[in-house]
Amino acid sequence: MKNPVLNCLVTRLLLASVLLVLVVTAVGCGTRPAQTSNATETPPAPANPDIILATTTSTRDSGLLDVLLPIFEQKTGYRVKPIAVGSGQAMAMGGRGEADVLLVHAPDSEVKFMQAGHGVNRKLVMHNDFIIIGPDADTAGIKGMTVAVDALKKISTSNAIFVSRGDNSGTHQLELKLWKLASIEPKGQTWYQETGQGMGATLNITAEKGGYTITDRATYLSTEKTTNLKILAEKDPILLNIYHVIQVNPAKSEKINAAGARAFVDFMVGADTQKMLGEFGKDKYGQALFFPDAGKTEAELGSQ
């Protein structure tokens, strides 16, 4: 107030700096697509280039999407918006026509999803497996067990903490199925805790509480170094973790990008992609995180 000239100057400087940041950001945003498309010969841009892919947290947290999506985008000219949520929410989005294509791992719910007419063109993509993990000390004494239901029964009677996703994801749905087979109602028990979060966050919480949980092997391997949890029970056929890609039924709404979704399904089961899937993670973890399965049936996987 005392010095109007100075005030004016300050205000202008402030305004100028804000504008500068905005311009820099705008330029940064604007040049990005150009850079990526200049890398190789540009494919003809599709009429409707945006695809919404609703998928599970494990495909993102393991780093798989970061490898596959840029290749798909370069090959086809589509731009994918991957929304990483639980399989339950992914299918809810698909059911409302808010996503174009799904990459999920909850076979029982997927069958219901297909029966309800929400999806078309469901294809088996890959599998890995679920494992039951817990603290090194293994207070419940389940180490080496190969029957998942028995392992859960033992955890429930040992007073050890079991940490559940509690988010209706594919992993959570499998866990609930196992409790049902064990005839145990864990909800409300003091040793049963629900996080309501993704697999990575749930693993952190499990490690902190010294508890047990069920996880897909891919997320486990990519977070093993920080959580220090150990694989205690595995190899039960019921623990197979099967991923399907599903095209949302284009009849639901004309806003669904059917062509883009079909291109994505074709890409996921294509020979080149399947080869990459099988190699993914070998350099970093010494073993593959996913096993390519295009063209097989679920029954064939179960008999492996």
Added chain:
Amino acid sequence: MDLIIEGIVQAFKLLFQGDAEVVRIMLLSLGVSLSATVISLFLGVMLGTALGLTRFPGRRFLVSIVNTGMGAPPTVVGLIVTIFLWRNGPLGLLRILYTPVAMVIAQCLISLPIITGFTLASIQQIDRKMQLQLMALGASRMQMVWLLLKESRLPLLAAVMAGFGAIISEVGASMMVGGNITGQTRVLTTAIVMETSKGEFATAIALSIILMVLVYGVNLLLTWAQQRGKTS
């Protein structure tokens, strides 16, 4: 403790080696939140001034809505904006869900009540006699409003800081309307949540440090502007 040190080291590495992804995330965070602050500053100052200088039935109700909005949970704002922007939602035709534009809209809605509330309070704390005096001296209505706003420059800059602070640090709405998409809508806060859930604690700490330095830098600039005239 070793994690925090590792995080600090990594923050410096990411910043000074110019990691392209981190720079992009940083610029998007700044761009989205500054745009939202500028937009809600214009709207908020107008709304706050109007509410501060006028008297009409239902005004107190409106003021109570603004004051409640100052504490609106970003997650709720995010959910509402998401539902509106869904393809099959009321504003689905715009096709802006999961874009930075949607994030700017959500953040505007979060900071607008804060800036409106601050403006309203600062206009009202000016002695009413000043308003009368200005009118008596022959100021037009626009001139009077302009002078009153100049008089409340200090609290207005505080409003900008509070509004910007609320949205640059907000994660719930950005996660929902943006989707945390690599290279498109990932900002510092959503990246921090994701890296934490992946167990990449050092990266998460590094990004947190970058975020705090960024917020400090912007506030330093604003504080400098706010206090400059007062010290001389």
